[in-house]
Amino acid sequence: MSYNSSDIKRIIAEIIEAKKDKGGVRSLYLVGCGGSLGALYPAKTFMEKESAKIKSAWINSSEFVHSTPKDFGENSIILLACHKGNTPETIQAAKLGRDRGAAVIILTWLEESEIVEFGDYIVLYSFDASPDHLAGNIDYSGEKTLCALYVAVELLAQTEEGYANYDKFYEGARMITTIIRNARNHVADRAKEFAMARKNDSVIYTMGSGASYGAAYMESICIFMEMQWLDSSSIHTGEYFHGPFEITDSNRPFMIQISEGSTRELDERALVFLKKYAKNIEILDAKELGLSVIDGSVIDYFNHSLFNNVYPIYNHELAAERQHPLPTRRYMWKVEY
Amino acid sequence: MSYNSSDIKRIIAEIIEAKKDKGGVRSLYLVGCGGSLGALYPAKTFMEKESAKIKSAWINSSEFVHSTPKDFGENSIILLACHKGNTPETIQAAKLGRDRGAAVIILTWLEESEIVEFGDYIVLYSFDASPDHLAGNIDYSGEKTLCALYVAVELLAQTEEGYANYDKFYEGARMITTIIRNARNHVADRAKEFAMARKNDSVIYTMGSGASYGAAYMESICIFMEMQWLDSSSIHTGEYFHGPFEITDSNRPFMIQISEGSTRELDERALVFLKKYAKNIEILDAKELGLSVIDGSVIDYFNHSLFNNVYPIYNHELAAERQHPLPTRRYMWKVEY
Numbered sequence: 296m297s298y299n300s301s302d303i304k305r306i307i308a309e310i311i312e313a314k315k316d317k318g319g320v321r322s323l324y325l326v327g328c329g330g331s332l333g334a335l336y337p338a339k340t341f342m343e344k345e346s347a348k349i350k351s352a353w354i355n356s357s358e359f360v361h362s363t364p365k366d367f368g369e370n371s372i373i374l375l376a377c378h379k380g381n382t383p384e385t386i387q388a389a390k391l392g393r394d395r396g397a398a399v400i401i402l403t404w405l406e407e408s409e410i411v412e413f414g415d416y417i418v419l420y421s422f423d424a425s426p427d428h429l430a431g432n433i434d435y436s437g438e439k440t441l442c443a444l445y446v447a448v449e450l451l452a453q454t455e456e457g458y459a460n461y462d463k464f465y466e467g468a469r470m471i472t473t474i475i476r477n478a479r480n481h482v483a484d485r486a487k488e489f490a491m492a493r494k495n496d497s498v499i500y501t502m503g504s505g506a507s508y509g510a511a512y513m514e515s516i517c518i519f520m521e522m523q524w525l526d527s528s529s530i531h532t533g534e535y536f537h538g539p540f541e542i543t544d545s546n547r548p549f550m551i552q553i554s555e556g557s558t559r560e561l562d563e564r565a566l567v568f569l570k571k572y573a574k575n576i577e578i579l580d581a582k583e584l585g586l587s588v589i590d591g592s593v594i595d596y597f598n599h600s601l602f603n604n605v606y607p608i609y610n611h612e613l614a615a616e617r618q619h620p621l622p623t624r625r626y627m628w629k630v631e632y
Numbered sequence: 633m634s635y636n637s638s639d640i641k642r643i644i645a646e647i648i649e650a651k652k653d654k655g656g657v658r659s660l661y662l663v664g665c666g667g668s669l670g671a672l673y674p675a676k677t678f679m680e681k682e683s684a685k686i687k688s689a690w691i692n693s694s695e696f697v698h699s700t701p702k703d704f705g706e707n708s709i710i711l712l713a714c715h716k717g718n719t720p721e722t723i724q725a726a727k728l729g730r731d732r733g734a735a736v737i738i739l740t741w742l743e744e745s746e747i748v749e750f751g752d753y754i755v756l757y758s759f760d761a762s763p764d765h766l767a768g769n770i771d772y773s774g775e776k777t778l779c780a781l782y783v784a785v786e787l788l789a790q791t792e793e794g795y796a797n798y799d800k801f802y803e804g805a806r807m808i809t810t811i812i813r814n815a816r817n818h819v820a821d822r823a824k825e826f827a828m829a830r831k832n833d834s835v836i837y838t839m840g841s842g843a844s845y846g847a848a849y850m851e852s853i854c855i856f857m858e859m860q861w862l863d864s865s866s867i868h869t870g871e872y873f874h875g876p877f878e879i880t881d882s883n884r885p886f887m888i889q890i891s892e893g894s895t896r897e898l899d900e901r902a903l904v905f906l907k908k909y910a911k912n913i914e915i916l917d918a919k920e921l922g923l924s925v926i927d928g929s930v931i932d933y934f935n936h937s938l939f940n941n942v943y944p945i946y947n948h949e950l951a952a953e954r955q956h957p958l959p960t961r962r963y964m965w966k967v968e969y
Contacts, residue, residue, distance in 0.1 A: 321684065321685075322684070328870070328871065328873075328874040329871055329873075329874025329875045330874065330875065331874075332871070332874075340699075343689045343691070343701055344699060344700075344701050344702060345701075345702055346687075346703075347658065347659070347687065347702065347703030348687070350683075350684065350685070350687060352680045354680070355841075355868055355870035355871055356870070357870035357898050358841060358842060358868075358870045358895055358898060361894050361895050361897055361898060362677075362681060362842055362893075362894035362895050362932065363681075364680055364681050364682075365681060365682055365684065366683075366684030382874075384870070498835065498863050504692075504695060505695060505699055515865075516871065516874070516875035516876050517874075517875045520875050520876045520878055520879045521875035521876070521878040522878070524878055524879055525879070526835050526863050526865075526879060526884075527865065528852075528863075528864065528865030528866075529865075531692060531695075533665070533692035533693070533694035533695045533721070534665065534666055534669070534692055534853065536665075536666075536964075536969055537665040537666025537667065537668075537669075537719075537853070537854075538666045538667065538853035538854045538857050538858035539853050539857045539858070540963055540964075540969070541857055541858040541859070541861055541961060541962060541963060541964060542857045542861055542862070542863060543963070547863075556699075557698050557699035558695055558698050558699050560694075560698055561694050561695060561698060564969075568963075568969050572963070595699065624878060625878060626877055626878060626880070626905075626909070627873075627877075627878060632873055632877070632901075632905050
């Protein structure tokens with residue numbers, strides 16, 4: 296049996312009930328690989344910032360299996376993201392969860408796959424499977440990043456800690472699809488200009504902070520490195536001034552996320568510097584992109600979904616200008632590794 | 633009054649005693665910027681893997697100040713690393729700790745600095761201040777990375793959780809100086825060859841996993857980006873196969889850490905792939921470098937110190953070959969930011 300995002304409240308209630316007499320839920324492990332790990336990043340920051348009592352950690356699947364936290368077991372929830380359900384390291388992590396008596400929640404896009412037999416709850420997320428993810432006709436509030444956040448929000452809300460901004464959070468979730476669709480239209484022209492300007496470059500940096508750093512990480516490793524074979528790194532805007540900023544010059548391009556919410560000041564500071572010393576800067580500003588209608592108490596956690604769904608507009612244009620289609624691979628799914 | 637690494641056991645005892653009637657120590661926040669944040673990474677992985685009850689998080693100082701965890705307060709320890717005691721963001725974080733009633737431990741190299749007035753405990757760490765850190769005449773067990781680990785180890789050992797490998801850990805700490813000195817001699821010739829081979833490159837990647845990923849991060853942002861103005865990123869060896877490996881070719885250089893301990897298999901898998909598809913690979917293998925004399929139950933946590941102190945031998949040679957001295961900066965401490 297499989298579930299979707301609207302079932303997560305009930306799933307968490309069931310898990311809490313089942314573990315009530317065994318000491319309760321004491322830890323939440325967020326586990327995946329690459330883009331799937333990146334998509335869990337907002338849930339990681341949510342737990343770090345909002346929860347005092349439930350231990351959480353955000354760990355690559357292979358590292359999790361080889362270097363498993365000692366307390367991982369029947370008082371744990373392991374939340375795994377696995378797009379097609381066939382990533383070997385993530386399947387191993389799910390198996391380990393089952394062996395140790397943890398509650399295993401798997402976020403996936405495919406109802407039938409190798410991993411599902413090891414999950415207690417298979418949550419199917421919405422995903423824009425059109426070429427280059429351009430259709431934009433999905434319910435973005437059902438995507439994996441938000442599903443992971445619902446797990447964290449419900450876990451907090453349904454335990455003694457509580458979550459004061461619960462209603463505001465779901466109010467934000469109901470707004471995100473419209474915000475994203477408008478934002479994608481908004482950047483259409485500048486994405487073309489970006490692609491023309493960047494088509495001969497060999498390196499590009501992404502930048503971000505807070506709960507949306509995960510989107511900068513995903514764009515860097517899954518698009519620029521994996522799908523365009525460009526040198527890249529995702530620089531945290533708070534870390535930028537403590538090393539990375541020394542590479543700034545008039546040639547190197549930067550794609551910077553300006554978040555709405557608590558870490559906006561970090562991003563703005565980096566942008567002021569970039570405007571002074573760099574020339575090739577592409578700015579994704581959540582305020583300009585319409586995110587500010589979401590309540591300030593919860594807005595931090597929606598930046599990632601916005602940026603992550605605006606990037607495809609840029610990616611499509613860049614791939615076209617570079618004549619390097621996004622599905623091109625030299626190793627992934629082609630050679631042994 | 634200031635302390636050194638040998639006082640940390642007593643410092644933690646004092647903090648635990650002082651907070652006993654206020655609910656005890658419930659969280660440990662590891663906070664810093666750039667290389668100082670990187671140095672706290674092994675303590676982060678230690679807490680994630682070994683502790684079930686004490687919440688911990690590893691956060692850039694500026695992000696911590698702007699997006700402070702809600703539970704940060706009198707039941708918290710904040711452990712800050714600040715090399716010269718003058719990093720504004722880290723000073724702000726220390727102030728916030730004082731205001732909120734947290735126990736503030738500051739790891740620093742300078743006894744007198746701006747930050748010290750905001751710390752309850754100023755711990756002076758050992759540091760090789762010779763040009764390019766080549767002297768090698770210090771007690772490496774007193775360095776900041778190990779001081780941070782002592783805080784985590786003592787916190788676990790002195791609370792009800794306990795730490796079963798306590799004696800083995802300190803046994804390892806007593807061995808690390810000799811191991812590092814031998815390893816630095818061991819790589820002297822190959823570091824020269826590396827520097828000659830890499831002198832005309834414009835990009836270089838570092839790779840690592842587990843508790844030593846922090847060393848790969850530091851080498852990438854503080855040396856290659858900051859001090860050599862090279863494009864760079866630190867790739868987690870478990871994440872490599874989920875995006876970044878698509879940039880691998882016969883030209884791009886990789887500097888890969890092969891850890892001893894639980895995540896060695898991740899590093900070895902990445903190395904097998906690199907050997908097949910890349911040509912410019914520099915291998916830092918903790919086993920070859922003599923780390924294996926440390927007990928297997930604690931060896932994970934010593935890889936970082938080893939790699940981080942072997943890198944300077946390479947860095948010195950690379951800077952010389954590139955005629956780009958390590959202290960060269962264009963922005964840091966020179967312009968407003």
